[in-house]
Amino acid sequence: MHESHTAEHVHHELGFVRKYIFSTDHKIIGIQYMITAMAMAVVGGLLSMLMRYQLAWPQMLSPTLAKIFPISYSGGVMAPEFYISLVTMHGTLMVFFLFTAVLTGGFGNFLIPLQIGARDMAFPFLNALSYWVFLLSCIVIFSALFVTSGAPMGGWTAYAPLSAVPSAAPGQATGMTLWITAIALFSVSGLMGGLNYITTILTMRTRGLSMMRLPLTQWSLLITAILGLLAFPVLLGAGILLMFDRLGGTSFFVPAGIIMGQVPIDHAGGHPLLWQHLFWFFGHPEVYIVVLPAMGMASDILSTFCRKPIFSYRMMVYSMVAISVLSFVVWGHHMFVSGMNPFLGSVFTLTTLLIAVPSAVKTFNWLGTMWGARIRFTAAGLFAIGFVSMFVSGGLSGIFLGTSAADIQLQDTYFVVAHFHLVMAIAPLFAAFAGLYFWFPKMFGRFMNPLLGKIHFWFTFIGAYCVFFPMHIIGVGGQMRRIYDPTQYMFLVPQQPVNVFITISAFILGAAQLIFLVNFFVSIFAGKRATERNPWHATTLEWTAPSPPGHGNFGEELPTVYRWPFDFSVPGEKEDFIPQDVPATVTARH
Amino acid sequence: MPVLTDDRRIGTVPPPIPPGDNGGNGPSEYGSSFPISKGQIGVWILLTAVVMLFAGLSSAYIVLRGVPAWQNIELPSLLWPNTAILLLSSVAIDLARRAVRRRDAQSMKRWLIAGLVLGAAFLLGQVAAWRQLVNAGVYLPSTLQSSFFYILSGLHGVHLLGGVIALVWVLVAALENKITVFNYERLKLCALYWHVMDAIWIYLFGMLLLS
Secondary structure (H helix, E strand, C coil): CCHHHHHHHHHCCCCHHHHHHCCCCHHHHHHHHHHHHHHHHHHHHHHHHHHHHHHHCCCCCCHHHHHHCCCCCCCCCCCHHHHHHHHHHHHHHHHHHHHHHHHHHHHHHHHHHHHHCCCCCCCHHHHHHHHHHHHHHHHHHHHHHHCCCCCCCCCCCCCCCCCCCHHHCHHHCHHHHHHHHHHHHHHHHHHHHHHHHHHHHHHCCCCCCCHHHCCHHHHHHHHHHHHHHHHHHHHHHHHHHHHHHHHCCCCCCCCCCCEECCEECCCCCCCHHHHHHHHHHHHHHHHHHHHHHHHHHHHHHHHHHHCCCCCCHHHHHHHHHHHHHHHHHCHHHHCCCCCCCHHHHHHHHHHHHHHHHHHHHHHHHHHHHHCCCCCCCCHHHHHHHHHHHHHHHHHHHHHHHHCHHHHHHHCCEHHHHHHHHHHHHHHHHHHHHHHHHHHHHHHHCECCCHHHHHHHHHHHHHHHHHHHHHHHHHHHCCCECCCCCHHHCHHHHHHHHHHHHHHHHHHHHHHHHHHHHHHHHHHHHHCCECCCCCCCCCCCHHHHCCCCCCCCCCCCCCCCCCCCCCCECCCCCCCCECCCCCCCCCCCCC | CCCCCCCCCCCCCCCCCCCCCCCCCCCCCCCCCCCCCHHHHHHHHHHHHHHHHHHHHHHHHHHHHCCCCCCCCCCCCCHHHHHHHHHHHHHHHHHHHHHHHCCCHHHHHHHHHHHHHHHHHHHHHHHHHHHHHHHCCCCCCCCHHHHHHHHHHHHHHHHHHHHHHHHHHHHHHHHCCCCECCECHHHHHHHHHHHHHHHHHHHHHHHHHCC
């Protein structure tokens, strides 16, 4: 990039539509991703509220809901098919359209150029295209809620042959076709994003910013993009085969002799387990596509509010690499009860338990970072600590589930529901909240209300534990994962009060998110102005840019990096932080 | 409080900045120097995704080959000349790439056109091979192998069609004399993409033959 070109980049003005809607600016695209994902989260969250209501009071007549959903609540009680649709849509919306989208699409786009000292992504147009394809996939999946035959019912994992035969269930007709289309579009959008993230982080780092001086957020986004690049094409390929099974009469996933609704299905020779293998080859790395950026952001935020360098930066990087490599050889632990050879199962147990090692390295490093620190308990700092808590609580039950002998007992019970919600939903949610409170002043030039932020944190923290911790107990007690009415089995009736407790907690947890939404949207327009560029006294490059950064991010000249991103409380220095672009005036040796 | 004495992290001053260089993506820079261009990385990443797509599908092929219902089909004989045409198109595009390095613009344009014609001929040939199979009474749902054949060759064709579009774009630039020995990265990347598509087809053809 030459000087004249740069000046042009910094100064030219765009109209409203080009600037805020069809923008190629990474910051706008990031915020578009975040707000779209929030809208999908509201839908997905409301669906879970309906599910919880049903689980607590399965037989109760609900005339109000019957008015809103006349077909699904005909007779005043939720139809079982509707419950299965809710399970499917809640999982799909949350895994893909909230977590994957907000963490990589939202924070990835917003933060990558700012933290590496670049003016934009490597391919800005492709980046904008990635958002618009994502939005299209959101519209397609959202429309699946409104088709006459009902929303898809295959679960977010879309197991064949239920997903491969349109006549298998009402929602498996148009609804499932829309599901596959949406997921295919989402994969393509994710690939366009990942292509940008990898290229940008590798080639566009500013002067002095070597790989080992990258903030951990950037490392996590780079590794996540590589995971997505290797995993999403496999899902796309499997989705293509599934679509042909449904529409082209092929039999990849449909075995011979299947009867659906008393009609024999005209397919032969397929292998339903093949779908599970292909899906989970994508699905397990997908878990880390969600968790890794959360880890990276929580690490940087934790370090900032502990005013201490992250404990063992290099091990943090290496453990993320180890987790990502291992994530490709553990998919079989989702299939222990599929009739898999027990010997193969024990291999998957071994690889799964190996992941506990780098995960524990990270956990102890977070604890080491907090150890003896004077922690500043801001909303962002609290949520980062909450992330560690949720990750540990959810991760520990993974050791039980990853062991094939124990998993055979626990498979498809609420123990699994508790595990994956804590580790890959609530923990990343906490990191996303930490990131939103932390980078909000950089995004909009204003602060979110800190008191409301803390209230939001405590309700969410206690609420999440009240919802998901008791699920371990009812899971061990035998409650099945996708059960529509727990009181239909005598042995589950005694633990029904726990279901009621969980539901009430879930309503409180859901209501607490309104505090956040109000705080977020009101603060965009009326929050306290961020007069300082670096209000949290952080060290990374985005804090040297104006709030919000203009087009081109850094004014006339890009910053130069002289140090790693964790120079907090350096002995002998006046301030307790040194931004990455501060040159070393005196030798830092002591 | 940890004392940081590792001077790879603290206090290392980068070497002087070359004049006229404001940082970012220059290959000559300290720390951020990355010897490969954005376009090249972008195409390699794209190719990785394409390879993973076909790797996933071939793993499905290998698994299903073991089921009792597997039935081999007679592959259309047109696939052999098609494969030869695809190989020749790759050769033509590479000759175009070599021509630009010799600064022989005329020869480059000729070879580009030859590559484009051969690429299009391959795609038409694949469609003809499908017709051949249909005339033999073998359809998409007939057997597992025929399903795989149509889907794999179709997906490969779609990817090669992308290559043809890219090649048209390169050819237009070449006809406008925009491709020179100093500026022929798009031709290089197009050739790279084309060669990999070539290799993927040979792999797929081999896999289909060896059942």
